[in-house]
Amino acid sequence: MPLADRVLTIHRDPHSQEVLARGGDIEAHSLLQRAGFIPVVRVHESYHRAPTGLDEDDESRLATEAVARLRAGGYHVDCDAGFGTDRRPARDLPLGAAVAQLAERIRQATTTDEVADALTELTASHDGILAAIDQVLTATAEFHDGLGDAADAHIARRLRYLAEEHLHVIRTGLAHTRDALADRHAPHPGRSTCTEQVPAHERERSAVCACPPPPRTAPVAPPPPVAARVRR
Template identity: 55%
Template sequence: MKYDVDTDDAFDTEIREAHYLPLGCSIAHLAERIRDATTSDGGSDLLTELTASHDGVLIALGWVLAANAAFHQDLGQPPDPHTAKRLQYLAEHRLAVLWSDLAHIRNDLADRHQRRACTAEVGPEERETSAVCACPPTPPRLTTSPVAVPAAPAPAHPRR
């Protein structure tokens, strides 16, 4: 059975809304929502979508890098193990730094909506620990040990 539907010309188009947006569009939309956020609470909620440890964007990117590393490990060409190690390094070390920094920013932003103006001055050598005071805290010193980047493999045969 077939039905004919009469519509106004303004609604009669060939344009169809996408039902499944590519991941890049979703991330771009997240960026737009962060730019449009009007409260620190809203901004921290949006950063949570990046940093959530169970389904955040960065954890998913880590899974992609790890899967890509496993894929390269089994390809069998001389540069493939190096590529696999490099991808694993990016997932385990570089992405972890990015995740950690963004999680700290997100947590600081989430705390802001609960803070009030502080009446006491805090010196540059002091760290403000009050959760209800808006005095800027002295940033903690990050101690990280350098991680060696895997060396590039030697060519299988010299080029001429």
């Protein structure tokens, strides 16, 4: 990871008076969002800002919390004097990291049954991850129903559309994939688990395991020779 990605600045802009955070990698951006900052993506730059409608004290508390979280995560933060803090809050494992462990299980899987088990956590109809996302979208839509602004009803309809159409397609496709793998009961031909056991019939006792040799790749044929052109 480049050292520059471990460095951020959090300052109050002298012109706009906004509290802005710049720099950092994608993990730092997640920490900023969890502290309350809002990402801004422009054509030539991206940064994070404090939410609108906060008074100066609230902005300072938000920035101080971001500095504490970032420094606890090992980032170097250059900030206004009023945002500095020695507090280093403990970092809990985010829910997304727990879900990402399913991807690691699939990367390490050697059989279709193992992948089907991992996908079950996503596709289980009652308490799977995608079912929970459906509940989150629906709850957020219900929240917007009573907010009162003109755009809120449209946002609620949009959220329900995402749940009923887009998320439904993902759930259906993954559930089909999971069920097909569960019926297959096959090892992955390109992955195997080394038992480090030498079979009894092995004559070469120097062998360390019974794993088959890796597949040989056919050599690439050289390109055909190009005939020289006669200069005139």
